[in-house]
Amino acid sequence: MSVKTMNVQEIAKRVVNKEDLFVLDVRNEDAFEDWKMEGDNFEYLNVPYFDLIEGIEPIQDKVPTDRDVAVVCAKGGSSEFVAEQLVEAGFDNVYSVEGGMKAWSEHLEPIKIADLKEGGELYQFVRLGKGCLSYMVISDGEAATIDAVRMADVFINFAEEKGAKITHAFDTHLHADHISGGREIAEKTGATYWLPPKDATEVQFDYKPLEDGEDVQIGSSKISVQALYSPGHTIGSTSFIVDDQYLMSGDILFVDSIGRPDLAGLAEDWVGDLRETLYKRYKDLSDELVVLPAHYMTNDEINEDGSVGKKLGELYQENHGLNVEDEQEFRRMVTENLPPQPNAYQEIRETNMGKISPETEKKREMEIGPNRCAVK
Amino acid sequence: MDINKTLDAKGLACPMPIVKTKKAIGDIESGQILEVVATDAGAKSDLTAWCKSSGHELVDMNEDDGVFTFYIKKG
Numbered sequence: 520m521s522v523k524t525m526n527v528q529e530i531a532k533r534v535v536n537k538e539d540l541f542v543l544d545v546r547n548e549d550a551f552e553d554w555k556m557e558g559d560n561f562e563y564l565n566v567p568y569f570d571l572i573e574g575i576e577p578i579q580d581k582v583p584t585d586r587d588v589a590v591v592c593a594k595g596g597s598s599e600f601v602a603e604q605l606v607e608a609g610f611d612n613v614y615s616v617e618g619g620m621k622a623w624s625e626h627l628e629p630i631k632i633a634d635l636k637e638g639g640e641l642y643q644f645v646r647l648g649k650g651c652l653s654y655m656v657i658s659d660g661e662a663a664t665i666d667a668v669r670m671a672d673v674f675i676n677f678a679e680e681k682g683a684k685i686t687h688a689f690d691t692h693l694h695a696d697h698i699s700g701g702r703e704i705a706e707k708t709g710a711t712y713w714l715p716p717k718d719a720t721e722v723q724f725d726y727k728p729l730e731d732g733e734d735v736q737i738g739s740s741k742i743s744v745q746a747l748y749s750p751g752h753t754i755g756s757t758s759f760i761v762d763d764q765y766l767m768s769g770d771i772l773f774v775d776s777i778g779r780p781d782l783a784g785l786a787e788d789w790v791g792d793l794r795e796t797l798y799k800r801y802k803d804l805s806d807e808l809v810v811l812p813a814h815y816m817t818n819d820e821i822n823e824d825g826s827v828g829k830k831l832g833e834l835y836q837e838n839h840g841l842n843v844e845d846e847q848e849f850r851r852m853v854t855e856n857l858p859p860q861p862n863a864y865q866e867i868r869e870t871n872m873g874k875i876s877p878e879t880e881k882k883r884e885m886e887i888g889p890n891r892c893a894v895k
Numbered sequence: 896m897d898i899n900k901t902l903d904a905k906g907l908a909c910p911m912p913i914v915k916t917k918k919a920i921g922d923i924e925s926g927q928i929l930e931v932v933a934t935d936a937g938a939k940s941d942l943t944a945w946c947k948s949s950g951h952e953l954v955d956m957n958e959d960d961g962v963f964t965f966y967i968k969k970g
Contacts, residue, residue, distance in 0.1 A: 547944035569913045569945040593937050597910040884936055 522602045525589050525614035527626040531647050534558045534818065535628070535825040541588045543578070543613075545571065545601050546620070554888045556591065556623055556648070559818055568597035575604045584612060591616040591623070621883055624648040627673050629655075630826045632811065635762045639742040640681070643811060643826050644673070650815050650890045651697055652827055656761055658738030663687040664704060665744075665759055665767050666694075666813045669882060671703035685710045687735055689744065691769025691813060692756040693718035695782040695868050696861035696890040698882050702726075702873070715748075715755030723873035729757055749800055751793025752778035752892070754785070766808040766831060771796055773812045774820040774829050776893035777840030779857055782864055786854045794849055797841055806832025814890050839895065853894050862888040896954070896966060899927035905934045905962065912938045913945055916967070920951065923969055928954065931965040939963055 533540050539560040544551050545568035555563065566578050582588055582605065590605070592598040595618045602615040616623070626648055632641045639658035646652070646668055654665040655674060662683040667674050667690075678685050685708045688701040692715060702724060705712035713735075716728035731748035745760045752770040756778075759767040770778040777797060780789040811828045820827050835841050843849040861867070863885040869875045870882065877885065902919045904912040912933045920929050931942065939956070942965050946953040950970035957964050 547941055549944065550940065567941075567944060567948070568910050569917070569941060570948060572910070572914055572917055592909065594909060596908045600910045600914075880936075 522599055522606055523614045524599075524617045525587075526617045527622045527648075530556060530558075530589065530616065530623065531626055531628050533561075534647055535821070539586060541583055541586055543582060543588055543590045543601070545590060545592045545597050550593070550620075554620070556589075556620075557818055568592060568601050571601050571604065575601065575608055579608060582610060582613070584610065586612065588613045589616050590614065592619045594621050595619040620648070620887070624883070624886060625670055627653070627668070627670060628825065629677060630824065632765070632809075632826055632828065635742050635764075639738065639762065641761060641765060642677070643828070644668070644677075645821075645825065645827065649697060649886065649888075652811065652813055652815065653700075654761075654767060654811060656737050656742055656744060657681050657683045658742040660684065661686045661738040663689060663735070663737045663744060664701065664710075665689045666691055666769065667700040667704055669698040669700050669703075669886065671700040671707060674700060674704055675707060684708065687711050687713065687737065687744070689713045689729065689759065691715075691758060691767060691771075692753040693722075693783075693868060693871050694770075694813075695864040695871075696814075696892050697886055698867055699871050715753075715757045717750075718753050718755030719872075721872050721874065731757070747800070749796040751780055751789055751796045753783055754789060754792065756796075760804075760808065764807075764809060765828075766801075766804065766810050767813070768801075768810050769813045770892045772801065772810060772834065772838075772841075773814055773816065773893050774810070774827060774834065775838060776816055776895040777838070777853070779892060779894045780853055781857055782860060782892070783868070786857075790850050790853055793853060794846065801831065802835070804831060806830065806835070810834055814892050816890075816893055816895070857894060858891045861891045862886070896928060898930045898966070899923045901930040901932070903932050904938070905932055907933065908935050909937050909941065913941055916942065916945070917949075920967065920969055925969050927969055929967045929969065931967065933963050933965070934961060936963075938965075942967070 551565040590598040590602040599615040605613045627644045644653040662678040713729040733746040747758045749758045952968040955966040
């Protein structure tokens, strides 16, 4: 009997539109606890597929019949196996999620943030499965990426569709929670790959060092991407101000939290930099800048149009991490009781440095799980 | 370690390694050892969790160049 499938685009649509969905997650319990498809109106049932090999009796009464049920596993095989049995038992509202959590983790939803000067455009790519945010500035046939994630072809194809060629790929810092697509984009398109040199002391490939105050023009209409040294999450962390209106804050400042300083092992050393950046450097910027971070943590941070971002002035009012007066208290907040470190973060850093070159399948495994770059 | 039965699950993707393991463990006696050889990286966490939930003991496990070998003592 054939099983109906649901693709991750459909699930992304339901997340953004806050539609409902019953998720039957058949991965083992640890995996589910750690990371799942998050939707405001999603309901969940987690029963590992290996408890359903003999039959679906254990869940027969728990699966609704009056709305869509999405069965999901790690890669799509076990969900199909379980969905098949549900269909045989008479459920006609059951779908197997194509490609499973792996596909969910890789799905990117491009959202237009704004029209820039003289016909330029700014897009945000929301990676719903991992909470990563990447950016593309397009102007007059040229494009630049900022913090592009591993799926390089998505960015290359998107630029092509817009009639643009990627000429610059920027990373705000050396990422520890996901594999950067910046280098692959540069290799495939001939674009210049920029990294902050202080994060790149160990990298094994050619890159262009990104220095404070660097101003790169995209297209002849001169959309400016201006680098602002803003250490704290890493020692090299650099923000970008695009078109004098948008602040790409990398992993330094998020909408509802701030960056953690420990993923390169130097929390104690970098906490001072983090405070300086958040309480001084950023404070000197215009309140009107729209902060566009490299991550979000929960769906509460997603705006109505599906984008993530907020004015700097509002963040200084609302974001707890920007309102800790006492320096000692701040120090404690960002160095103690930190959330667990991201899955395989050391290997991810080494991959981003070019020290190791895992196969695609291995890279996918390394990126499994949520991002954990923030403290709240 | 005395191995009473070996299951070759190489090249199989989820859920087959566990489906076959479950079948194979039915062929041995309590206390005996089933060796499972698999290449699906997901088998690692799934077999561990399955053993826990079904009362068998994962006695040992090793990985060599993408090939995982598990030793399961029937509960």
